[in-house]
Structures are given as C-alpha cells and as structure tokens.
Amino acid sequence: MEMNDQLHQQIVKLCEEGDQFAELQQMSEAIASYQRALELVPEPKEEWSAATWIYGTLGDTYFSIQNYEDAIHSLECALNCPEGKGNPFLLLRLGESFYELGEFEKAKAYLYKAYQIEGYKIFFQEDDKYFKLIIELI
Structure with a gap:
C-alpha cells in the first residue's frame, strides 16, 4: 500500500x-x-x-x-x-530491554536472533554484558 x-x-x-x-x-x-x-x-x-x-x-x-x-x-x-521480524536492530533493543528487566531467557532469544542476522558487529556499540549472555550459543 x-x-x-x-x-x-x-x-x-x-x-x-x-x-x-x-x-x-x-x-x-x-x-x-x-x-x-x-x-x-x-x-x-x-x-x-x-x-x-x-x-x-x-x-x-x-x-x-x-x-x-x-x-x-x-x-x-x-x-x-x-x-x-528480520530487523536486527529491533531484535537487539528488544533483547537488551528484556535483559534490563531480568528476563534473561527472552533476552537471550532476541539477542541471539540479532546476532544470527548481523553477526558480532551489531554488538560493537553496546555494553559487553549483552553479548556475554549469548556467547554460549555461538
């Protein structure tokens, strides 16, 4: 439309x-x-x-x-x-928001999806704690 x-x-x-x-x-x-x-x-x-x-x-x-x-x-x-759904920035921010609320499983799912689409570079400007949450999945 x-x-x-x-x-x-x-x-x-x-x-x-x-x-x-x-x-x-x-x-x-x-x-x-x-x-x-x-x-x-x-x-x-x-x-x-x-x-x-x-x-x-x-x-x-x-x-x-x-x-x-x-x-x-x-x-x-x-x-x-x-x-x-395929926008890595949206997935990243959503994962980070869940992380900040202590909802780590949801955070991990969204952060990993962002990583799958964009790779590590999407985390360059972000706090390392977010990437550390998904490192075991990589």
Missing part, C-alpha cells in the same frame, strides 16, 4: 522533529513527536512500513531513558510491522 505524499511528509517532519529533540536530550518531547507521527499512520498500523520505523524509534528512545516496559511494547509492535 502506498501512503499519499502529503501524509508521508507530515509523518517524516514529526519524526525529524523528534530526532532533533532526542539529540538535545529532550526525550519527553521527542517521544511526543514520535507518538504524533504514529497517530497519523492509517489503521491498521501494522501494514505500514512507516509504523515499523516509528515504533522502532520510540522503543529505542524509551530504552535510552531506561523505560524498558514501554521500550518492549513499542519494539514488539515494530516487529509486527513490515520487515520488522
């Missing part, structure tokens, strides 16, 4: 606004911008690729402020959108 250009541009503009807030460490404003962008995505949202990256960005932003429950919710939504 194709989204009309005007709607797509509104969504992109709100996401860019959110990115600018995030760069300034104004995370609540960033989240509000991303949520406004998501509200513009037509229903069912799971059918639109725009929803994949908006949910993913929301999840990453929640992760950055240690709101792991909301990160998991957003990232799980992203997985159910186009090309979400």
Whole structure:
C-alpha cells in the first residue's frame, strides 16, 4: 500500500522533529513527536512500513531513558510491522530491554536472533554484558 505524499511528509517532519529533540536530550518531547507521527499512520498500523520505523524509534528512545516496559511494547509492535521480524536492530533493543528487566531467557532469544542476522558487529556499540549472555550459543 502506498501512503499519499502529503501524509508521508507530515509523518517524516514529526519524526525529524523528534530526532532533533532526542539529540538535545529532550526525550519527553521527542517521544511526543514520535507518538504524533504514529497517530497519523492509517489503521491498521501494522501494514505500514512507516509504523515499523516509528515504533522502532520510540522503543529505542524509551530504552535510552531506561523505560524498558514501554521500550518492549513499542519494539514488539515494530516487529509486527513490515520487515520488522528480520530487523536486527529491533531484535537487539528488544533483547537488551528484556535483559534490563531480568528476563534473561527472552533476552537471550532476541539477542541471539540479532546476532544470527548481523553477526558480532551489531554488538560493537553496546555494553559487553549483552553479548556475554549469548556467547554460549555461538
């Protein structure tokens, strides 16, 4: 399905606004911008690729402020959108969020899936504790 250009541009503009807030460490404003962008995505949202990256960005932003429950919710939504299930970044953040909540078996499953797709390089910028969780599986 194709989204009309005007709607797509509104969504992109709100996401860019959110990115600018995030760069300034104004995370609540960033989240509000991303949520406004998501509200513009037509229903069912799971059918639109725009929803994949908006949910993913929301999840990453929640992760950055240690709101792991909301990160998991957003990232799980992203997985159910186009090309979400095979997205190693979404899998990585989801695994990391589960790790931070002490749900190590779920964390291990998602982190290992991210590793299977991207290899070790996906862990380069991440805390070593995440990779150490799956090293026995490799």
